[in-house]
Amino acid sequence: MAETSLRAVGRRALEDLEELVGCPAEGLVGVQRTEQGWLVTAELLEVQRVPETTDVLASYEVSVNAAGEVESYHRVGRYLRAQVDQS
Template identity: 45%
Template structure:
């Protein structure tokens, strides 16, 4: 299937809903999206632990593999960080 903007948005929305449902946490946004063979691979940012002030929230990035219908094939957490942290952990 071709990479269309409309389909990518639909898959992103479905993946965010599924990540929120599976983790029981608030999925905030998709920060990466790519096609790998027949799968979509997305990185979704999730509020892992809410704190006051919210700049100290613990965030997590989940890598999610989904099919064209938005069904999760596999998912795992790739990093955890404080929301206000700026930088690259690589």
């Protein structure tokens, strides 16, 4: 990967995750550098409903190596769009 900015890593991980999971991305929640590369946290729309407040979203963590390639991903949670985090 020629460009290793936060923006470039996040964008690439989000695009790859959409393709791997088959769901549209809602956006990035976080991007951080690790010893092995990057850890990206993203939200995807898993189930679209009417009204929109009942959509099911999911949060995924994506491990990206120093070359910018996705090495692994996993879902860390699912929730309704209208659900408020209590932490």
